[in-house]
Amino acid sequence: MFALNLIRNMALLITLSIVYQIIMGFRIKPGRRENFLAGFLFGLIAITGMITPVNLAPGLFFDGRTIILTIAGFFGGPVPAFTAAAMSAAFRYNIGGSGTVTGILTIAESAAIGTLFYYFKRKKPFFETIPGLFIIALIVHAVMLLCMLAVTTGDGIAVIKKIAAPVLLVYPPATVLIALVFKNQEKRRLMENSLKISEKKYRDYVEFSPYGIFITDSEGKFTEVNRKASLITGYKKNELLAMNLGDIFQPDRRESAETHFSEILSKGSYYGEFPFIKKGGDNCFISVDAVNLGNNTVIGFAQDITERKKTDDRLRYRLSIEMIINTFTQAIVNSDLYDLDGEIQEALKSLGTVTQTDRVYLFLYNTDLTVFSNTHEWCAEGIDAHISYFQDIPVNSFPWWTEQMTSNTSVIFNDVGDMPDESKKIKDIFIEHNILSIAVIPLFHDGKLTGSLGFDSIKKSKQWTMDDTDLLKLTGNLFCSAIVHKNEIEERNRLNEQLVQAQKLESIGRLAGGVAHDFNNILQVIMGFSEMAMDDIPADSGKVRNYLDEINKAARRSAGLTGQLLAFARRQTIQPENINLNTVIGSSIKMLERLIGENIKLIWTPGENLWNTMTDISQINQIIANLAVNARDALEGSSGGKIIIETHNTVIDETYLKRNAFFEPGEYIILAVSDNGKGMDSETISHIFEPFYTTKGKEGTGLGLSTVYGIMKQNRGFINTYSEVGAGTTIKLYFRKHSEQELPVPEPVKEKEIRARMQQTQTILIVEDEETILTLAAEILKRAGYFVLTAENGEKAVALSGRVNDKIDLLITDVVLPEMNGKKLAESISALMPGIKTLFMSGYTANVIAHQGILDEGINFIQKPFSVKELLTKVNQIMSEDSLSV
Numbered sequence: 001m002f003a004l005n006l007i008r009n010m011a012l013l014i015t016l017s018i019v020y021q022i023i024m025g026f027r028i029k030p031g032r033r034e035n036f037l038a039g040f041l042f043g044l045i046a047i048t049g050m051i052t053p054v055n056l057a058p059g060l061f062f063d064g065r066t067i068i069l070t071i072a073g074f075f076g077g078p079v080p081a082f083t084a085a086a087m088s089a090a091f092r093y094n095i096g097g098s099g100t101v102t103g104i105l106t107i108a109e110s111a112a113i114g115t116l117f118y119y120f121k122r123k124k125p126f127f128e129t130i131p132g133l134f135i136i137a138l139i140v141h142a143v144m145l146l147c148m149l150a151v152t153t154g155d156g157i158a159v160i161k162k163i164a165a166p167v168l169l170v171y172p173p174a175t176v177l178i179a180l181v182f183k184n185q186e187k188r189r190l191m192e193n194s195l196k197i198s199e200k201k202y203r204d205y206v207e208f209s210p211y212g213i214f215i216t217d218s219e220g221k222f223t224e225v226n227r228k229a230s231l232i233t234g235y236k237k238n239e240l241l242a243m244n245l246g247d248i249f250q251p252d253r254r255e256s257a258e259t260h261f262s263e264i265l266s267k268g269s270y271y272g273e274f275p276f277i278k279k280g281g282d283n284c285f286i287s288v289d290a291v292n293l294g295n296n297t298v299i300g301f302a303q304d305i306t307e308r309k310k311t312d313d314r315l316r317y318r319l320s321i322e323m324i325i326n327t328f329t330q331a332i333v334n335s336d337l338y339d340l341d342g343e344i345q346e347a348l349k350s351l352g353t354v355t356q357t358d359r360v361y362l363f364l365y366n367t368d369l370t371v372f373s374n375t376h377e378w379c380a381e382g383i384d385a386h387i388s389y390f391q392d393i394p395v396n397s398f399p400w401w402t403e404q405m406t407s408n409t410s411v412i413f414n415d416v417g418d419m420p421d422e423s424k425k426i427k428d429i430f431i432e433h434n435i436l437s438i439a440v441i442p443l444f445h446d447g448k449l450t451g452s453l454g455f456d457s458i459k460k461s462k463q464w465t466m467d468d469t470d471l472l473k474l475t476g477n478l479f480c481s482a483i484v485h486k487n488e489i490e491e492r493n494r495l496n497e498q499l500v501q502a503q504k505l506e507s508i509g510r511l512a513g514g515v516a517h518d519f520n521n522i523l524q525v526i527m528g529f530s531e532m533a534m535d536d537i538p539a540d541s542g543k544v545r546n547y548l549d550e551i552n553k554a555a556r557r558s559a560g561l562t563g564q565l566l567a568f569a570r571r572q573t574i575q576p577e578n579i580n581l582n583t584v585i586g587s588s589i590k591m592l593e594r595l596i597g598e599n600i601k602l603i604w605t606p607g608e609n610l611w612n613t614m615t616d617i618s619q620i621n622q623i624i625a626n627l628a629v630n631a632r633d634a635l636e637g638s639s640g641g642k643i644i645i646e647t648h649n650t651v652i653d654e655t656y657l658k659r660n661a662f663f664e665p666g667e668y669i670i671l672a673v674s675d676n677g678k679g680m681d682s683e684t685i686s687h688i689f690e691p692f693y694t695t696k697g698k699e700g701t702g703l704g705l706s707t708v709y710g711i712m713k714q715n716r717g718f719i720n721t722y723s724e725v726g727a728g729t730t731i732k733l734y735f736r737k738h739s740e741q742e743l744p745v746p747e748p749v750k751e752k753e754i755r756a757r758m759q760q761t762q763t764i765l766i767v768e769d770e771e772t773i774l775t776l777a778a779e780i781l782k783r784a785g786y787f788v789l790t791a792e793n794g795e796k797a798v799a800l801s802g803r804v805n806d807k808i809d810l811l812i813t814d815v816v817l818p819e820m821n822g823k824k825l826a827e828s829i830s831a832l833m834p835g836i837k838t839l840f841m842s843g844y845t846a847n848v849i850a851h852q853g854i855l856d857e858g859i860n861f862i863q864k865p866f867s868v869k870e871l872l873t874k875v876n877q878i879m880s881e882d883s884l885s886v
Contacts, residue, residue, distance in 0.1 A: 035076065039083025042072035046088040046107075050095070060099035060151060062163065065092075066110040067175045070140045073114025074121070075182050081118075085111035098151055105147040110140050128183065130176055137175035141167055212286075212302035220245035220261055223297075232286060232304045234279030248276045261290075261298075268292045273305060285309045318471060320354040341376070344482060348378035351475065352455075355468075357439075358383045359456035362479060363390070365449055369406075370395055372451070383458060386433070398426050404442070406449055410473070411440040412464045436461045441472045443480035450480055521770050523865040527552055528776040531868045532783070576614045576715070578738050581647050581671055582606040584620045592624065592645075596632040600641040607648035611669050613735040619711045626708050627673040627731055634677030634729060644674040652734070667737040668717075674730040680723040688721065708733070762879055763787045763806060767797045767813040767825060768841075773864075777812065780868050781875065794820030794828070801829050808833055810879060815842035837878050841866070 046065040053061035065088050073081030085107050092103040117136050121127040127136060145164055149156040206213055212229035216222050225240045233240065233248050245261060246254040257274060264270045273287045285308075290300035344362065352360040362376040374390040395402050400422040404411050413419055414437045419427040430438060439462070440454040453476040455462070530552040537544060586606065593602050628643060635641035652665050680688070688705050712719045712733055723729035764786050768774040771792070778788045789804070791797035794817050801808060811829055813822040820828075826838045839860045862874045 032079070035079035036083055038076050039072065039080035040087070042068055042076070042080055042084035043087030046084055047091045050088070050091060058097060060097060060102075060159070062167070064171075064174065065103075066106055066140055066144050067137075067171060067178055069107060069110040070114035070136065070175060071179055071182055073111050073116070074118050074136065074179065077118045078115050081111040081115045102147045102150045105150055106144045109143045109147065113140050113143065130180070133176045133179045134172055137172035137179075138168070140175070141171045144171075210303075212304070214240075214245075214300040214302060216245055216298045216300070218265060218296045218298065220258070220298075229302065232278075232284075232302060233276070234282075239279075249274060264290045264292050264298055273309075314467060317354065318467075340482065344376050344479065345378060347479070348376060352378050352380060355455060355462070357455040357462055358458040359386070359454075361387070361454050361456075362451060362483075363454065364451040364483065365395070369449060375451075380459075384433075401426050405440075405452055406442075408442050408444060408449075410442065410469055411438065412469060413438055414461055414463050430456075434458055437464070439464050439468065439472060441469070441476040443476050443483075445480050445484050450483060452476075453479055521773055521864065525772040525776055527865050527867060528773075528780060532776075532779060535783075535868075576616050578612050578614055579617060579620070580610060580612050581620065581669055581735065582610050584617055585624060585645065585647070585671070588621055588624055592628050595625065596628055596643060600632060600635055600643060602628075603642060603644045605644065605646040607646065607669075609649070610647055611649050611667065611737040613669050614738040615715050615735060619715070623671075623708050623711055623733065624673075626705065630705065631673060631675035631677065631729070634675050634679075636677075640676075642676050644672075646672050646674075649737075650734075664716075664718075668734040669737060671733040671735065672730055674728065676728040679725045679727050679729055680721075681725050685721055685723055762809040763789065763804075764810045764812060764875070765789045765791065765797060765801065765808050765829075767791045767794065767811070767817065767822070769793060769814060769817055773814075777871065780871055784872055784875075786875075793818055794822075794825040797825060798828050798832070801832050808836055810875065811836055811838045812875075813838065813840060815840050839874060839878055 046063075046068045049063035049065055049068065050061075053063040055061040069081060069085055069088065072084045088107045089104045092107060093100060095103075113136065117127050121132075124132075126132045145160050145167060148159045148163075151159055207226050209226055209228055212232040213224075213226045214222060214229055215224035221244050222240050225237055227237075229240060230237055235243070235248075246257055249257045260270055260272055269289075269291045271287070271289045273285060275283060275285050278284045284304060284306040286302045287305045288300050288302050290298060292298050348360040348362065352358070358380045360378045361374055363372050364375045365372045371392045371394055373392055374387045377385055377387040379385050400420075401411070416427060416430045416435055416438060419430075435456045435458055437457040438455065440452050442449060443451045443453060453472065455472075530548050534548045534552070537548075586604070589602070589604050596602060624645070628645075631643045635643070648670055650668050650670050652668060708731075709719060716736055718734040720732045720734075721729070722732070764781055766774060766777050766781070766788060767790075768777065769792055774790050774792065778790050781788050789800060789808070791800050794813075797811075797813070808829075811826060813825055815822040817825065822840055822842075826840075830836055830838075837860070839862060841862045841864055860874070860878055862871065866874075
């Protein structure tokens with residue numbers, strides 16, 4: 001009967017344990033509070049068992065508290081075990097009786113042993129098996145039997161004997177059974193809790209995923225979305241769940257989105273990038289990776305790639321600009337000079353296409369930054385070109401704009417209307433031409449403003465960024481380098497052309513000078529002997545005298561041509577004077593008016609406060625006459641012809657020298673002769689200073705401008721020609737400034753004084769290597785009454801001087817002689833005969849007498865060919881005591 005009651009009590013405990021598991025099944029996560037609750041429930045179960053015990057004797061009863069407390073310690077640990085033990089011990093103590101001490105000891109030992117094995121089972125899983133549990137139950141109840149010795153009434157040993165068999169047969173299996181129930185329930189509870197935790201964790205993964213997650217049905221209606229999906233689209237979750245997939249795409253992409261959704265349904269997956277409309281109207285981009293899960297479910301993972309797309313677009317934009325830069329750089333290096341404009345034009349077109357602007361243009365400033373012009377321009381289809389409107393614009397017309405450019409400040413406005421009030425003048429121009437936004441980048445080279453690169457947006461505003469500015473500056477610098485490169489090539493070619501032209505004219509000059517010198521000797525003989533022949537025949541000799549006269553005239557005309565050749569060769573003998581061009585030219589105006597004719601208007605514009613120059617007056621007159629005749633011929637057949645002669649002072653600096661390499665810096669007087677005639681092309685201009693080159697056919701000698709060129713070179717001056725076909729010609733002559741005041745021109749010696757000064761007793765030594773000229777000069781002077789000695793070279797002249805007893809009054813010598821030149825000869829004879837006078841003669845003056853063709857002061861010289869009268873005049877001037885040195 002005792003054993004049966006124990007079984008009933010165990011059944012109650014099992015039932016209560018199941019209730020415990022149900023109650024504790026609501027726990028989600030174990031903790032201190034849950035442990036106390038478990039101990040409290042275990043305590044209630046133990047107390048319930050003690051309420052319906054199996055009584056063995058008054059105050060001594062048996063129940064299942066040992067099983068419950070062991071289970072509490074084994075599965076719950078110390079907190080539940082000792083909480084339940086404390087409740088049970090208090091209740092047992094309250095019941096009292098002879099078994100109170102034994103009951104409390106039993107409560108303590110079962111809780112302690114259960115807790116002990118709670119720790120053992122972590123290292124020895126064996127104790128969670130049925131054998132292990134049975135061993136634990138045996139230990140607990142064996143100790144319980146020993147506790148019977150503490151019974152206060154009766155014989156404890158007798159009690160042990162009486163109950164040992166039922167206890168050991170019922171309690172251990174009941175303990176194992178209840179433990180298995182707890183173990184199974186605990187396992188299921190843990191699995192459920194784990195599943196709940198797992199579901200919560202994965203729901204958190206979805207909810208807080210960095211990707212937007214969209215779940216739709218097979219019709220594209222949203223059935224579930226996460227927080228990121230709301231952030232990406234801008235719609236709240238409940239708003240999205242009321243929408244369809246197509247509602248978030250741009251209208252022009254909805255059909256495409258529906259096509260791709262059908263592809264997901266048919267193929268099972270899809271990846272793509274789409275533009276879509278965010279709530280509020282912002283256009284964005286998303287990437288979508290979608291999978292058909294079946295069961296009317298499609299899941300899509302979306303990412304907002306708007307910023308990435310912008311970055312990619314900026315990268316592609318930058319790469320496109322860099323590609324243009326690389327292409328243009330290669331073009332600069334490899335292209336011909338004349339192709340460079342085309343390459344610049346092509347680069348502007350590429351820039352306009354990449355930047356999506358409507359007009360791209362290049363402005364360049366002149367060297368002194370006074371004007372700027374539109375030199376290159378590209379326009380999109382339907383956009384008007386402006387290049388013809390913006391030429392030679394004065395810089396001071398737009399002060400605000402000029403300030404921005406010169407300070408290297410880019411002018412960038414996404415809305416032209418935002419330009420400041422100070423820019424009103426140019427702002428109004430932009431508005432007038434319907435320009436919505438602009439970007440203009442100043443171009444600098446070596447710290448100097450050279451131009452600007454501009455972009456106009458007309459069809460729609462362009463939103464420029466700082467990155468744009470950096471790229472455009474880089475591109476602008478490339479354009480600047482290209483322009484500088486082009487200018488350098490043009491400058492190099494132009495300087496090379498100047499060098500070639502100068503070398504060509506120099507070679508021609510040397511040839512012309514040599515020819516003129518030799519030809520002068522021949523003309524000297526013809527002129528001299530023809531004059532003496534005319535003196536020897538009677539005045540009424542008729543035809544013979546006329547023939548001789550014609551021969552003499554032809555020789556004189558030929559001498560004029562050789563004089564022009566010598567002027568070109570810079571071997572013409574000159575007598576420079578400190579003069580004022582206004583004075584010299586002013587006295588020649590009447591003569592020039594008669595020279596050019598009444599049908600052409602001559603305008604004389606003398607410059608104020610004109611500086612003086614050291615130049616031969618006759619050469620100035622020669623220059624003016626030649627240039628006036630050329631201008632007159634250029635105006636032939638035209639009405640309203642004008643020739644303008646003007647003078648003014650100027651200073652040539654380093655800037656001017658960059659374009660005129662053969663000039664020298666300094667102060668100059670400019671003499672400019674202009675006409676509004678036919679003008680010349682570049683090919684004609686390249687030849688105009690060559691001797692015998694003429695555009696006048698048989699009427700021209702081709703020596704006019706070559707003479708002018710030679711005179712300017714001889715006087716260390718310069719010449720520049722400006723001409724355009726149909727627009728006329730201007731020739732500018734640059735004379736060096738001379739600081740001294742203008743000197744009076746000496747009066748010429750009158751012919752009547754010549755006869756008065758003639759001396760019949762004077763001795764003259766003539767030295768000339770040309771035999772015919774030597775004979776001619778000797779004959780002329782003998783006829784005039786002089787005693788004449790002759791020698792063919794310097795050595796014979798020195799030897800002859802040493803043998804002559806009487807004084808030699810005058811030495812006449814050619815400048816250029818074999819072995820000993822005229823100057824050395826004069827020095828040698830002067831050493832033998834101090835005070836002897838010398839007259840040099842030559843077809844040209846070499847450096848032994850003159851410096852670059854200009855005679856030293858006090859030197860007597862006569863130019864070959866000379867007439868009888870010219871020679872006698874010069875000799876008499878020298879031989880007379882009061883003669884003037886010429």
